Amino acid sequence: LGFRIINTRGFANTTNVRFTQLVDGVDNQAPHIGAPIGNAMGPSDLDIEHVEIIPGTASALYGLNAINGLANFITKNPFTSTGITVQQKTGVNHVNDAETSAKLFSETSLRIAEKLSNRFAFKLNGTLTKGYDWIADDRTDLNATANTAVGIAGGVNNPGYDPTSGYGNESSDRKTVTLGGKQYVVARTGYYEKEVTDYHLQNIKADLGLVYKVNNQSTLTYTYRFADIDNIYQRSNRFALKNYILQQHALEFKNPIFQVRTYLTTENTGKSYNLRSAAENEDRSFKSDDVWYKDFTTGFNRALAVSGTSAQQALIAGRQFADQGRLQPGTAAFTDRLNALANVNNWDIGSALRVNDQMFHVEGQVDISKAISKDFRQSTGFDFLAGFDHRDYIIDPDGNYFVNPNPAKGNAAFTYGKTGGFLQVGKDLLDNTLRLTATLRADRNDYFNLKFNPRFTAVYSPIEEQNFRVSFQSGYRFPSIFEAFSNVNSGGVKRIGGLRILSNGVLENSYLKSSIDAFQAAVKNDFNTQGISTSAAIVKEKGLLVKNYYDYIKPEHINSFEIGYKSLFLDHNLKVDLDFYYNKYDNFIAQVEMSTPNTSNPDSVAIRLNDKNLQSRYRVWTNSRSTVYNYGGSFGLTYRLFNQFTFAGNASYAKLQRTDNNDGLEDGFNTPQWITNVSFGGDHVYKSFGFNVSYKHQSSYYSQTFLVNGTVKAYGNVDLQVNYNLVKQLNLKVGASNLLNNYYYSYLGGPLVGGLYYTTLTYSL
Template sequence: MRAILLLALMAIGTFGFSQTNINGNVVDQNNEPIPGANIVIVGTTIGTVSDFDGNFNLETSEVPPFKIEISSIGYTSNTQSVTGNNQTLTIILNESQTFLDEVVISASRTPERIFESPVTVERIGLSEIKNTTAADFYGGLENLKGVDVNTNSLTFKSVNTRGFASFANTRFMQLVDGMDNSTPALNFPIGNLVGMVETDVLSVELLPGASSALYGANAFNGILFMRSKSPFDYEGISVSIKQGITSQESAGDNSYTDVGIRAAHKFSDKFAAKVNFGYLKGTDWAATSEVDKTTPGGTRADLNYDGINVYGDEVSTDIKGVALTLEGLGVLPAGANALVPSQIVSRTGYNERDLTNYNAESIKADWGLYYRPIEDNSLELSYVGKVGTGNTIYQGTNRYNIAGFFQEQHKLEIKNDNFFVRGYVVGDKAGNSYDMVFTGININRAWKDDNTWFGEYTGAYVTATLSGATDAQAHAAARAQAETGRFLPGTPEFQAAFNRSINDPNLATGSKFQDASKYYHADGNYNFSHLIDWAEIQVGGSFREYSLNSAGTIYTDYDGAINYSEFGVYSQIQKSLPFEGEKSLKLTGSIRYDKSEFFDGFFSPRLSAGFTLNRNHNIRASAQTGFRNPTTQDLFIGLDAGRAILVGSAPDNLDRYVTAPLDVSGGGQLLGQPATITQTGAVAYNNSYTLASVTELGETGNPAVLEIANPDIINPEKVTSFEIGYRGKVEKLVIDFSTYYNSYEDFISQEVVVAPYYGTVGDGSLSVAAIANNDFQAYSAYTNTDANVNSYGASLGLSMKVLGNFDLDGSYTYTKLDFDRDANPDVMLNFNTPEHKFKASFGNEQLFNNFGFNVSYRFSDDYFWEATFGNGVIPEFHVVDAQINYEVPSIKSSFKLGGTNLTGKEYYTAFGTGYIGSMYYLSWTINN
């Protein structure tokens, strides 16, 4: 009896755990295989993906009949019925009619077609990444409508939309699988230096303009979403090998290597893992401009020369004051100062190419563990870790060699189709990074301190003048005398001084950055759409705590880390109202409340409406208020950048920054002042004159022109944004148009002010004498302007199939700043975007079997670049990129041969950076 019962139980167990096996092949309308297609049992999370040849095998305990859904980005999904075990299916997916059918998540934090998105959104997926003419997917963002990509370095590109961009682009957010990609030390994204490996990229979405209502303070000017491939859906090993050269007139032809490896495995329906590795090495675009920053047409022969990419010549003084000091000390005879004119003279600097090796390198890895504990449920728990290190060039107030920079991220997340909760930490270390400007300055000082150099210069000038030399001859003799014994590049003395400087974090003697900052972030979202059916309602929130730890080399954290926090909560409701026929109205309302511990809270509402006339025409309109909190630099920086001292305006920061002793032993002592004084950062905000009025005083000699600055300490910035757009299709032509108007309140800017060493601004005597004696310090203050700042613009994108199966795309973008520069000469806005941009591409993914090509063209109008490093006009440029690609299914490989800037006409996108040359490459991608 027991034996019979046991056999019965075994039979029942065998029946209960029997498997249904489904085999199939996924192809397009041309019978070409579609790799990476998702096959999911409808109503469950059970599924698989097709391999490189489009084949798939799905085993499940589900008992037929049931349905499976087959989908792939760029194709219309298909549903098939499974009626029995061991069924073999051939599934044909038709290419999506247009990009309007593609699904995005970023615009509303919920899946929706681009066609129905309430705001402008750009997207690139696997197909676009494969066919981009850029050297990598991140560079391919340059071809998106309305997007500006400023090239700081071969490994550091800054993405921005709708103006107000610098390389320290704190107005634009980048998220990788929900994690902020900004560096804790500098509080802005550092491009793809330690970002995603291309073989793991699933899609990229970009929202231009204010996105604060859903994403908070840093999404003020736009947001970039990068999503990676799930190991449950994309298994196997993928490899990409790219080899080529970069070609630039200044740097020559140099090797370029980019390797990416992805390995992913689904161990079961419950557990999967993946790991990625990326390596890039090349030679950076060399910056070699010797144009004078401050004097149009100036050359190295000028007495007060300050070359764009020449460092050390930022140190200058008026030799009249030096003569007065030397005469007072008895070094020069009485009356000698009468022979010396009031003339500012700068020290001789070193070229940037002598202070860096232009090594561009990126090494990054990430890994993830994913667990789905409940069968037929989308609940997923995951851990993701990322590390990266690299070398790049960063341009902020000065030019910086970012060498051995390291960043790590660790994230824990739990989510399903209706919610997510995640927490992550981001930490960085500066490695061997250093300031190239201060490296040049302190190599000079290691050889001969400033007082000695200027003293020798002035003494030699007097001697030559007494000997009958002309002014020009006397200055030439003076510089020759002062330069005696100077450390020359390539000599052991120069190298020793260079090594000492880049390893010394004290900017009075060195140039090294120290940093080990972190931030901790948590956010969550819940979508109630599965619980209610009359509308889609979401709620969410976020919390972030910063821990700044630069040991006083960037921030005023001399005595320990600076910690502060901010949080936000939001809600969104979305409702679709059907009308007769295909017409419908989609209404979206969002509101977010954010609070920093330093400022009052702020609400950011957004209202939008999308009216669908039919499946081919949609009109949208939105109005929203965005805001951004002052950044870590706005609040806590304390950095002597040479020409000016940068002091953040957090209330407890103003007195924490203290200058080194300042020498007033010249004219100041004649007015009864001590030989040296110190200042705190507070003087920038409570005892300063405007830079423009000080300049005018020097030109006119009239003290009445001096104007008190005393800028207010910083507050959050607000923007009110209005947008109208249209998406539609007219026969074969797809149209995407948008226009916007932004009005800013309390615009955050930097204002250079001048603080006298003695006297009170406005006293009409002592402070004026300090300015006249050059006894003052320039500060770059972080503040809000009360000036009217507005911007507006429009973008038009057109795409269509021509000549059969060829893709033709084009876009035009107009961007305009509305600001009275003449009335506000000291306010720095960093608008930094061309008024006119045009982009176009022409290609065919299947020109013939397995062979495709693409050609792209970009035009940028000239524009004025404004930043703390320097200001200047960026000339217009025209860039042509192209690629051809060939697939070899038998070895699961695709090959691409491409080139960027094929005309060879070098250009640059920012003042002070190296010219961008050409790049030529050949890539081999396996099983991706």
């Protein structure tokens, strides 16, 4: 509810590191994530002038990582948009929600802007958002086939039950146990997400802008942004963000010939915590795994000894016996332990997320043509543009999430930087109806060699109202600091960055978890169905084990080809816009799980890998060996009727064409094949009355993330808004998002989303 994620061109996820989000040209990402947390530090609705969306690769001009697209929020100018504006949005959600009663939603915004003189103006914005977030409570069993060999299907009766929105029963919380002559996969009981978090949200954001006109053409601008976030956020795990603070200072000098911009973003995760680790360690804090499984076995055997007791009943009795004394949700003891775990910065025994880091950025751009002469382009048809940028991430190691890669420096801060620049040449031809542009960008990273990004575009405009465009470009994405330097202990699995300095020695001596899982399942099946001893089954099935073949992390790469057409018809009342793209991706940055057997004896490797306690388990950032091809396009129409009504419709199509060298490690496409939108609205239809109604539909799609895989069902939503100017300075809006209150999943692992019904009052002085 508190975050909205923008995505274009596929491979979507809730973090979306391939899509860049700017505010007035300034990157507003959370540094350690490498992507923004929705619009948490972005502008308020009152201060947005317009939003520029650039779908597709934009790396050549905007730098690496914008390989799937870019959004730039342009804010209002305090010299021209002055005054005081207050907005109050009050709504209700969770209507007819099986999980909870209806809840209030409130968003209060203030904008103050004033031109103090012909040279100086300022603006101040603030927004407070409070509500009750949507609840994630999907009970689908992610480990449904674990015990089919002993006749037990997935679901709540599965002793290895792993509900999607439950934690503490994942692979690291399961064990193969021999009971009654059979081998069962048994998971710790764990807790549901709603039992280990509070869905109340409170997000605060504010910004201050000071603008000074040095002269009629030169402007100096200072901007400060602040965000304090209390919300649920999903990455590879789900997190409760508490007192999560983002701050940004930006300074820009700009005139028609050149501009220089620098900014510093700081991040402090406050009292945030990992929901999975909270559930795991809440369960383990009352009883260790060794003791719990021993008690489970005792309870099973006691129950089975009673005449007439089935194995299924004995499994239930074993869990009840082992869970005696378990902390119960809602009790003071449970809450106290949960709070204590949230202050332990080690996910093997606690759940705290403690990250302090900074991102420093400086960039410049010069219009060489205008620097030569103001009429250079008009007289020659050429224009030249050049730019540079440098970025440093400054990471303060916490000893768990990040460590200094140089052990000799202990917990001293370390940096991760990159430098780049570009040169662009444009030429007008055919009486200025054809424009050709060529751009070459070069970037290097502290740990990677120079990478070149070329871009070629052609725009043909036979008349002013019509243009055809074609482009080819390539782009790279360097690993984020988490992908490069992470060092996290989590439930017995160590997550490590993909740089050699972090993962040296692990990749060379590990076996892939996918093969270990297949090996262990085969051993268990042989024991259960063929009566083979475990030791004999290990020898029989050890050929299933696969040595790791992945390498140290490298930058992602994309080649993209696009064509498009845009035109105005019928006295500019009809707008037509269409485009088509074809992309090739390679070296997808992804995670792979692997284990090193705790032995130097090659004859003992298989024995060690059949027991999770005899191996060291890792989740390592690396690159997929797959090459992925996808294509798609969009078609949009906007028609203005009687200069009062607007009808609009668009459809986008996205298709994953094929994958070469498929290793299953590439990111999920996670994109509906079809998304369609239709809207109809009117301005001042009757006096000061206006309205807009829209319908969105998206097809089902297969979602593949590290948290959960599965199909996201198709859904359609109706949104409605009516507005009325009560007086000149006071506007009332009444509306609904998801008017029909059809609950749906927008992504797996997340919550069911229903309708939000609201009124908005905006008063301007």
